[in-house]
Amino acid sequence: MILGHHIDLPLGIAPVAMQKMAHPDGEVGNARAAGVAGCIFVLSTLATTSLEDVAAAAPETCKWFQLYIYKDRALTESLVRRAENAGFKALVLTVDAPVFGQRRDDVRNKFSLPSHLSLANFHGELASGVVSEMGGSGLNEYVVSQFDATVTWQDIKWLKLLTHLPIVVKGVLTAEDAELAREFGCAGIIVSNHGGRQLDSTPATIEVLPEIVKAVGKDLVVMLDGGIREGNDILKALALGAQMVFLGRPSIWALACDGQRGVEQLLELLREDFKISMALTGCRTLADIQATMVVPESTYRRLK
Incomplete structure (x- = not known):
């Protein structure tokens, strides 16, 4: 159970903007696939399918809505009300993007x-609005003009x-x-470094997860995104205290x-890979996954 909702796999699809750029199915394709797998789907504020259309197309999927706070607070409140009315189960507030990082590829292109x-x-x-008027990245110009950096x-x-709705802080x-x-x-x-795209040299999320779980793991639902590519990545995150993980880029590649x-x-490949990882580490249930199964690389450096 995550925030009162049963899930079949401790894995969800993270919010990713503008998914119809990858495929015409866009956000609906990801939301429906998450429902088939029994996963949570998080819809981005900057989606190319409206939250009402996603809700209508994937009614059986547990859906959360990712929120940026706009300078226009009435607009932000309207998004919250629409998410409630459309049956979304939580708000995911992104807090690591008061400005966007220097995305040179976006500027160059x-x-x-x-x-x-x-x-x-x-x-x-x-x-x-994601159209450049100054010859650079339209997305960056949109963020600067619309998102509340304060x-x-x-x-x-x-x-x-x-x-x-319950509030989940991401970042x-x-x-x-x-x-x-x-x-x-x-x-x-959600322990997250925004896919590593905000600030160079920030730690990998798996590195900081243990100290965060130690601090609040008994009081908050601690989740993680970043670097989830295989079933054993899910196992490592759960072993170090996360209750579930999210993935972003792989879902867009698959889409x-x-x-x-x-x-x-x-999602089916990840499910099977996770089950194999559990079996080969002697875990019959999620409760059998233990922190001692993960030995950080730094441990070996100390032994040298």
Whole structure:
């Protein structure tokens, strides 16, 4: 059980923007595939399918909504209300992107959202807003102009007054921030470095997971994303205290390969790989997975 909802696999699909750029199935393909696998699907604010359309297309899937806080707080509140009305089960607040990191490929390629697509959760200029007006990255210009870079922990209080949905904070990398998430009433955290795309030299999420679990693991649902590629990656994260993991890039690669069917195949491969990893480490149930099964590389360096 995760936040009161049964899942068949301790694995979910992380929020990724603009999925129709990978395949026409887009967010619906990933959401439906997650439902088939019994996984959680997290829809990005910057989706190319609206949250209402995703809800209608994948009614059996447990869906969470990833939220950025906009400078226009009324717009942010509208997104929260729509998520509630569409049956989403949690809000995932991304807190590690007050600005976007220096994405040089986007700048060099002058990234813009293709003209046949839109940010489907919005209307008017905001729907087609990922278009560069200064010759650089349209996405970066959108973030600078729209996202509120002044957000603090106090805004969790504001958000909690708006909604009955549990709030999960995504982008935690220290025990201190995890403790603040607990203090301000969050239901869970996702240990995440935003796919390694925000700031060079930040630690891998698996490295900081143990100290975070030690600090808040008894009080919050601790989850992790980043670097999940095989079944034994899931096992390692669970052994070090995560209750579930999320993956982002692999779901988009699979979507690009074969739409919804590609993502279904990916999740089934991961399920079987995870089961084999459990069997070969002597684990009959998730409760059998123990921290002693994972020995960090640093341990061997100390022994030299």
